[in-house]
Amino acid sequence: MLEKGTIAPDFELNATPDQKIKLKDFKGKKNVILAFYPADWSPVCSDQMALYNEMLKYFTKHDAQIFGISVDSTWCHLAFEENRKLHFSLLADFEPKGAVAKAYGVYDEKTGTSERALFVIDKEGKIAWSYLSPIAVNPGADGILEALEELDPQ
Numbered sequence: 001m002l003e004k005g006t007i008a009p010d011f012e013l014n015a016t017p018d019q020k021i022k023l024k025d026f027k028g029k030k031n032v033i034l035a036f037y038p039a040d041w042s043p044v045c046s047d048q049m050a051l052y053n054e055m056l057k058y059f060t061k062h063d064a065q066i067f068g069i070s071v072d073s074t075w076c077h078l079a080f081e082e083n084r085k086l087h088f089s090l091l092a093d094f095e096p097k098g099a100v101a102k103a104y105g106v107y108d109e110k111t112g113t114s115e116r117a118l119f120v121i122d123k124e125g126k127i128a129w130s131y132l133s134p135i136a137v138n139p140g141a142d143g144i145l146e147a148l149e150e151l152d153p154q
Contacts, residue, residue, distance in 0.1 A: 001105040001117060003130050006031075008121045009103040010031040012103040013091035021067065021091055024120070029065040031146055036106050038135065040072045040080035040090070048116075048138045053086050055141045057147055062148035063123075067091050069096050070114050087095075101141045106132065120147040 002008070014020045015126040019085040025034050035052060037045045049068055052059075059066050068090040072080070077090035093100045098114065101107035131145030133139035 001130060002119070004127055004129060006127045008119065008125050008127050009100070009135040011100045013069065013093060013100060015067075015089040015091055016078065017074050021089060023125075026065060026121075027125045028125075031062060031115050031123055031148060033064055033066040033105070033148075034119040034121065035066060035068045036101055036104065036117040036119075037068060037070050038108075038111070038116060039070055044116075044136060044138050045070075048085060049080075049086060050084060051138065051141060053084070053088065055088055055145075057107060058084055058141075058145060060071055061146070062089060062145075062152060063147055064120070068085075069093050071101070071112065091128065118144060119120075119146060120151075122151055 010023050012020050012141050017022050052066055066088050071093050073090040073094050077092055081090055098107040101114040106115040116135050118131045119127055119128040122128045126149055131143050
């Protein structure tokens with residue numbers, strides 16, 4: 001897993017079938033939160049994404065954009081976003097399968113899914129904080145908020 005101080009690997013992933021998100025587009029503009037998770041529709045993942053949906057105003061306060069990332073397809077993500085009424089994008093690390101999770105060191109080869117991992121990336125593109133959660137545990141948002149608070153100029 002990539003550690004604090006590492007330059008975050010750039011990526012380009014689909015948020016919708018015709019919209020791609022590039023990490024480099026946020027450099028110099030916003031902090032970025034990457035929430036890797038195993039799969040849409042699973043109970044822990046559903047709760048985790050719902051929590052982040054409720055925390056959006058706090059992330060915005062810290063000039064941060066959150067993205068969920070899993071190996072599910074774009075179509076699966078769109079159905080999950082609509083069903084859960086999510087107001088942030090889920091990115092499809094679908095093909096080549098898990099390439100971005102692998103770049104961040106959080107791909108589980110045994111299950112073929114992303115591990116449950118969080119990264120806060122500062123506006124300069126460096127990892128400011130990272131956390132690997134046990135797969136069955138919702139990591140919450142406290143660590144994310146603490147990392148964002150440390151990035152805020154005082």
